[in-house]
Amino acid sequence: MSVGQVEDQTPAPGAETDLVEWYFDQGWTDGLPVVPPTAEKVQAVLDALGVAAHEHICRVAPRHGDLSAEILAINLVMAGARPEYAPLLRTAIEALCDPAFNLNGVQATTHMAAPLMVVNGPVRHEIGMNAGHNVFGSGNRANATLGRAIRLILLNVGGAQPGELDKSTLGHPGKYTYCIAENEEESPLAPFHVSKGFAGDTSTVFVMAAEPPHSVTNHVADDAEGILASIASAMATYAHNNAVSSGHCAVVVGPEHASTIAGDGWDRGRVQSHLWENARVRFGDIAFDHRYGKVYNRNLPAWYGRELESRNPIVPSPDHVHVFVAGGSAGRFSAFIPGWGHMSTPVLRALDGSRSPTGDDCLDESCRVEDRS
């Protein structure tokens, strides 16, 4: 019997059994119908990976289930994904299992964080990902099913069943799928992974524990500072987790906004620095002006001002603001995506295992996207 085949004690389906309902009955779904795996479909994924069924990939917290190539293949098929997506899924899961990401915490926290996955490089085209209109929304098989396959693995192998090991108070819709590609073709900036030192023809996956995207509207400004003032406004609240727990955040700039910003000669680094400098929160707001005593997160950076009128950045450095360009060519919108906090470090990983030459903290073929300021 193969590793992924069901043990004898599991109630057996009969010839007339509706397998979609049978998988629901086992609790092995994300709440949506799954594609019942067949031996042929599972083997096709293993062939795409080019590995044996029993090859160990990682342990998935908090259940610490062993993710083998066959178990990855089963979940990929159940998500409705195609075999050629498998190398990208494997790379994403390996990034999530990097100790720096702290998947155990991300899965179990009462916060709503879900892993956000951003893909760069040729693989976006090879598997037909959407980087354009409605990039965070529905309609593209690769985006939808890759994110879903991650969630199924986090549920089935990682054991993050809501209310059991996943203690999130609210969750968010990205727990069904939260997977986009950068719109490199319509971006005036260098591709994200190139800015981190990877070759343009290398494909990479970036993962970050993230809140949902918050829309940033600006149909008026015709210069970089005006556009970025709106983005900074979305960042400078004290309700999201960055304000109270620091860490990392992401900004997804729409192509029209990006064109305006780049038209003023600004590059990604200047955008990061400007947002970091201008998206600040009054310390008295996160400390409620000491109305409830001197209550605030002791894990905030030690150098943050603790005077009530101190205005601190929401993350420790410009390099903690991860800037991508994505979305459709029409519309003056961007998005701010808060992170979970200092408790999780984003990971950038190449499909071919190559390392960034920039000096980022790379270990075991993953690069932890730490600040370099």
Place this chain on the structure above:
Amino acid sequence: MKSTDSTPRVFDPRGVVSARPQRPALRRSSLAGAKVAILDNSKWNAGQLLRNVAVELERGAAIGEMRYYTKESFSRVATPEMVAEIVRDNDVVLTAIGD
């Protein structure tokens, strides 16, 4: 489950758990004379609870010594160095969760 002509083959997507659970340490019947570690996860309410418990222990349990440790982050595991230090220098460790 074997697949026959009349039964479809189905797959378990969960994988096995090969990691072995740790056995809990043996319980002490008394804290008298014990070296007690307080492990604070760095969350505000947990810290409040533990500090108050520490005061009560020192007042009434005739403990030997007490040391206070604070994790770097409430959502990350304690570092191996901190765990080793706690094991080396203490008989009992007390921790708490408070959100």
